Amino acid sequence: MKRTLIAAAVSLTPLVAIGEPVKVDPDRNVYIPGEDLDHATLNVAATFDDEKVRIHYEYATDDPSWYHQYWVYQGDGEWERYGSGFGPDEHGLYEDRISMLLDDGGVDGFDRYGGWMTAHDGMRALTSSVDSDEVEAHPKLGEEMGRNDVRKYLPQTRTTEDPTEKSWGAIRDDDELAALQDDGVFLDLWQWRAHRSHPMGVADNGYVLHYRLGSEGRGMFTTNWDDDADQPAYMLDPETTGKRALDWDRLVNREYDQDDPYFISEDNSVAFDPDHDWQEGDVIPQRFLREPSGSRGAIAAEGGYADGAWRVRLTRTLEAPNARDSKSLEEGGVYNVAFAVHTGQVGARWHQVSLPQTLGLGVDDADIVATRVDDVTVANDDLAWTELPVMYPGQATWQWLHSDHPGAEEVRSGEVSIHDEHVADELRGFIIAEELRMLEDDGARD
Secondary structure, eight states: OHHHHHHHHHHHSOOOOOOOOSEEEGGGTEEEOOTTTSEEEEEEEEEEOSSEEEEEEEEEOSSOOOOOOEEEEOSSSOEEEEOOOSSBOTTOOSOOEEEEEEESSOSTTHHHHGGGGGOOTTOTTSTTOOOHHHHHTSIIIIIITOOSSOOOOOGGGBOOSOTTSOOTTOBOOHHHHHHHHHTTOSEEEEEEETTTTGGGTEEEEEEESSSEEEOSSOOSEEEOOBTTTTBOSEEEOHHHHSOSSEEHHHHHTTOOOTTSOOSEETTSEEEOOTTSOOOTTEEEESEEEOOOOGGGGOEEEEEEEETTEEEEEEEEESSOSSTTTSOOOOTTOEEEEEEEEEOSSBOTTOSEEOOOEEEEESOSSSSEEEEEOSOTTSOOOOOOOEEEEEEOOTTOOHHHHTTTSTTHHHHHHTOOOHHHHOOHHHHHHHHHHHHHHHHHHHHHHO
16 A cells, blocks of 8 residues: 555656666666766855854755655554665655865875775675675674674775775774874765754764764764654654644655754654554654764754755864864865765765865965955855866776776876866766776676
8 A cells, every 4th residue: 555655646746857867777786877967066165264164055956855764654553764875766855965075184195086085895885885794794894883884984994905905894903093093094074964964053074084984972863763662753743843744745746845844853843652543644754853962063054945056054163173083274274175965865875076176274276265254154245156066976986996997007106186187077977988887897797
């Protein structure tokens, strides 16, 4: 009965205006987007004052999503989760995100390769992804950290000397990782999340070391589920929202706007009532939002979607909230940055990324120039915007760059930068062509 309900809702209205992809093969984690999703433009500006820095984003999209994974009642006492990170979600239930990786020079190579140096063979969502059982059996990732997949990491955190070798499991011991962290060999990661952080007025602060990790403190979201009772832990508060649950038809037809309770949080919820007469198609958000603490919640977020674009402002202290998971900034400094955008209701690696850039605070010789103002929190229309092409990153990994990449010899020399060999407008076509070639070679070996 549940499948009939969902199919009927989906057939009424096209959910996402997404064109024909180049290639789709879910068994190999392949979804190569068409031209509507393989590139775009992210506008970035920055300001700073004596104490804070503010990053301004503008990203145009006709299909914004502030939705992200929901429990849907099936009419038989069961709640099923909807919202997938593989390619464009069929129901549009995955949030838009804008991310920035930031470094102060502590990570050798990031200025030359940007986010591509954090992508490795074996990572989730790649054709080469490691089986979850193998990750769960790993002493660090599985037994200690409780993970079942491989995510972004720095090559410096592995003991493999040959950069062409798969290195996901060769993690340095805890003392070595701690020494790297103390020396600033990690990437600061600012993630603005349209659903999981923005309603709480923050962006998600994290970092990349041997894994993509959350910064110190309590995160702004957790899972809305009661394992013991096998049901959601919270429902919407009918006294403050006028409802206990959302409606599936309205949700998939994208009728809940930014002023509606499309999310569930400490401020609009009550304990789940199992005795309520739940109806098939009742919907409760799967992520429970809460007030963050510590470094994890140190980045304030403002703005929203208006006039065809996300217009978002992120503000943080110049001084790192925690020197072991964030990078400090100062006037006159130049920093290495790289950006990524998740849109079209996609997750995991199906996003658009920029080439590595420089961010200068009061320094003109940088790709993005942060201008000094009296107070970053005061509205400022006179911003120095930088247009950044962003593109689908394909399956280009650190191992591929050093082996099958046509320029592998130059990469191995350690002297070449991605800017020396590639122009953004041409790179996206090259990336897709190389992924297709890799898939053909992989298929031939099978």
